[in-house]
Amino acid sequence: MTDASADRLKVVFIGGCSRSGSTLLGRLLDQLPGWQHVGELHQLWKRSVHRNSACECGKPFRDCGLWQQVMHEAFGGIEAVDVQAMRDLRRRAHRAALAGRDNAPAVSEYAAILARILRRVAACTPARTIVDSSKSAAHGAVLLAAGGLDVRVVHLLRDPRGVANSLGRQRTMSGQAIPMERLGAIGAARHWRRENRRTASLAPAAIRLQYETLAADPGGTLRWLLEQLDSPPQTLGFIDGSTAKLAGGHSLCGNPMRHRSGPMEICNDDAWRKQMPLWRQRLVRWLTRGPARSYGYQ
Numbered sequence: 001m002t003d004a005s006a007d008r009l010k011v012v013f014i015g016g017c018s019r020s021g022s023t024l025l026g027r028l029l030d031q032l033p034g035w036q037h038v039g040e041l042h043q044l045w046k047r048s049v050h051r052n053s054a055c056e057c058g059k060p061f062r063d064c065g066l067w068q069q070v071m072h073e074a075f076g077g078i079e080a081v082d083v084q085a086m087r088d089l090r091r092r093a094h095r096a097a098l099a100g101r102d103n104a105p106a107v108s109e110y111a112a113i114l115a116r117i118l119r120r121v122a123a124c125t126p127a128r129t130i131v132d133s134s135k136s137a138a139h140g141a142v143l144l145a146a147g148g149l150d151v152r153v154v155h156l157l158r159d160p161r162g163v164a165n166s167l168g169r170q171r172t173m174s175g176q177a178i179p180m181e182r183l184g185a186i187g188a189a190r191h192w193r194r195e196n197r198r199t200a201s202l203a204p205a206a207i208r209l210q211y212e213t214l215a216a217d218p219g220g221t222l223r224w225l226l227e228q229l230d231s232p233p234q235t236l237g238f239i240d241g242s243t244a245k246l247a248g249g250h251s252l253c254g255n256p257m258r259h260r261s262g263p264m265e266i267c268n269d270d271a272w273r274k275q276m277p278l279w280r281q282r283l284v285r286w287l288t289r290g291p292a293r294s295y296g297y298q
């Protein structure tokens, strides 16, 4: 695929709060023919290029064949990338995008770089639709500013108590001794409100999807989602009831479940009901009550 024919490359951006099941959704979409899940692309410079974190395939980023090829075609090689300059540009672009200055030079410049990377992913794979599960609304805003991309926003939501319970647990990124973010109840509630508010303001036509709906009926939800995305219906042979047979892919960063492949039982992770003290559940529910209700969480 050439850059010219890749005009209007379809990109599905999964936005929302962290720990909302975006890795699961991204991996399910990755199983569809012609779809490629790149994971959390907004982490590319820091975690993948700089820290050499593991790709979903298990190899360190710099040893992954797909990403080597993508980076070679986009930049002339991983070593040719000025990581610090990219991180600076990303920071300026994100700041401008969050302030609503979508036409700022940093946004245009960074959007062009993201579009170049995504087109190279499409060129190096059979993909016609790319899934980016970055969630960061700033990253989503930059993507939306990129020319030649048909960006659809899926706003993935999860019960704030589930998010708060997950954010309160210590977790280590697989393959790396880097503890993932850990927040208390108030911090988690604030994070949930802020990230969902930012995602909701990204695109009026964003498709809202609850993690709980996806976990309860992965096949039915994917069929519904494809329809919402104006994508042709697909045979979901990899899903049988609540079991999904997941093949490995090449996503960057995300939940450690991305490194497991084979048949996987999908069920709603509602461990928060037992693990969280009642006072904490109530506190989170109270702190998020307005937006939670508007998103369908009673």
Ligand SMILES: [Zn+2]
Binding pocket: 055, 056, 057, 058, 059, 064, 065, 066, 067, 249, 250, 251
């Ligand atoms: Zn890989």
